[in-house]
Amino acid sequence: MARSSSVSFEAVEQICFQLLSQGENPSFNLVYAELGNKGSSEIVQRYIDQWRRETGEAFFRQRSIPGMPDELVSAADVFMGKVWSLSLQHADQIFATQRQDLEQEREAFRAQLRQAQDRILQLEVEAGAASQQVKSFEQAVLSRDSTIADLRSQALEFLRQREGLENRLKQLEDAAEVREQKFAAESERLTRLLQTDRDRYGASLKEEQDRSAQEREMLLKQVDLARQEKLSDIIAMRQQLANREERETRQREQTEEARAALREAVSRTRQIETSLAAAEGRIERLQVQLKTASEAAHGKESAVAAAEARARAVEEVRLAETARAQRAESALAETLVELAALKKQMA
Numbered sequence: 280m281a282r283s284s285s286v287s288f289e290a291v292e293q294i295c296f297q298l299l300s301q302g303e304n305p306s307f308n309l310v311y312a313e314l315g316n317k318g319s320s321e322i323v324q325r326y327i328d329q330w331r332r333e334t335g336e337a338f339f340r341q342r343s344i345p346g347m348p349d350e351l352v353s354a355a356d357v358f359m360g361k362v363w364s365l366s367l368q369h370a371d372q373i374f375a376t377q378r379q380d381l382e383q384e385r386e387a388f389r390a391q392l393r394q395a396q397d398r399i400l401q402l403e404v405e406a407g408a409a410s411q412q413v414k415s416f417e418q419a420v421l422s423r424d425s426t427i428a429d430l431r432s433q434a435l436e437f438l439r440q441r442e443g444l445e446n447r448l449k450q451l452e453d454a455a456e457v458r459e460q461k462f463a464a465e466s467e468r469l470t471r472l473l474q475t476d477r478d479r480y481g482a483s484l485k486e487e488q489d490r491s492a493q494e495r496e497m498l499l500k501q502v503d504l505a506r507q508e509k510l511s512d513i514i515a516m517r518q519q520l521a522n523r524e525e526r527e528t529r530q531r532e533q534t535e536e537a538r539a540a541l542r543e544a545v546s547r548t549r550q551i552e553t554s555l556a557a558a559e560g561r562i563e564r565l566q567v568q569l570k571t572a573s574e575a576a577h578g579k580e581s582a583v584a585a586a587e588a589r590a591r592a593v594e595e596v597r598l599a600e601t602a603r604a605q606r607a608e609s610a611l612a613e614t615l616v617e618l619a620a621l622k623k624q625m626a
Contacts, residue, residue: 434622
C-alpha cells in the first residue's frame with residue numbers, strides 16, 4: 280500500500296544536490312533514508328527522476344562556454360550525454376531492482392495479510408468454541424454454587440450436631456465429676472469403716488494378748504505350786520501349757536492371716552479410690568452391701584470376707600463405668616472423624 284506524500288520536490292532536490300556534492304549517487308535508498316523514511320516511495324522516486332531531468336536539461340543549457348572550440352563542446356556534449364545516459368540506465372536498473380524488491384515485499388505483506396485473515400477466522404472459530412465453553416463453565420459454576428450451598432447447610436447441621444454432642448459430653452463430664460465426688464465420699468467412708476474395723480481388731484488382739492499373758496502368769500504360779508505337790512500334776516500342767524501355747528500359736532496365725540487380709544483390703548481400697556465413678560443406683564446397692572458387711576465385720580473372718588465382698592463390688596462398678604466411658608469416647612471419636620471429613624470436603 281503506497282504511503283501518502285509528506286515531502287516536497289524542493290526537499291528531494293536539496294538532498295540530491297547534497298549527495299552529489301559528497302560524491303554519492305543520489306539513489307532512492309539514500310534519498311529516502313535522508314528523508315527519514317517519510318512520504319510515498321512512488322512520489323519520492325518521481326521527484327528523483329524529475330530532478331535528474333531538470334538537472335540534465337540545465338546542464339545542457341549551460342554547455343556553451345565562451346572561448347571553447349565548438350568541436351570540444353560537441354565532444355563534451357556527446358561525452359556528457361553518454362555519461363548521463365549511463366547514469367539514467369543505472370538509475371533505472373536500481374529503480375527496477377528496488378521496484379522488484381518492493382513488489383516482493385508487497386507480495387510477502389499480502390501473504391502475511393492472508394495468513395492474518397485466516398488466523399482471524401480461526402480465532403473467531405476458537406472464540407465461538409470458547410464462548411460455548413464459558414457457557415458450560417458458567418452452568419458448572421452455578422451447579423457448583425448450589426452444591427456448595429448444600430454442603431454449607433450440611434456443615435451447619437453438623438456443627439449444630441457437634442454443639443449438641445459437646446453439650447451432652449459436658450453434661451456427662453459434670454455427671455461423672457459428681458459421681459466421682461460421691462464415690463470419693465463413699466471411699467472415704469469405707470476407709471473409715473476399715474480403719475474402725477482395724478482399730479477394733481487391734482484392740483481385740485491386744486485384749487487377747489493381755490489375757491493370754493495373764494493366763495500364762497497364773498499358769499506359771501499354779502505350776503510352781505503344783506511342782507511342790509505332785510510331779511504328775513506338773514506333767515498335766517505342762518500338757519495344759521503346751522495346749523495353751525498351741526492355741527496361742529493358732530491364734531497368732533489367724534491374726535497374721537487377718538492382718539494380710541486387711542492389707543489386701545487396704546490395697547484394693549486404694550485401687551478403688553483411683554477408679555471411675557459408679558452409678559447412683561449401684562452406689563445405693565453398694566451401701567446396702569457395706570452395711571451388711573459392717574454388721575458382719577465383728578469377727579475376724581467376717582471382717583475379711585466383708586472387705587473382699589466390698590472390694591469385688593466396687594471393682595465391678597469400676598469396670599462397668601470404665602466400659603461406659605470407653606463407649607462414650609468411641610462415639611465422640613466417630614463424630615469428630617465425621618466432622619473432619621466434612622471439613623475436608625468443604626475445603
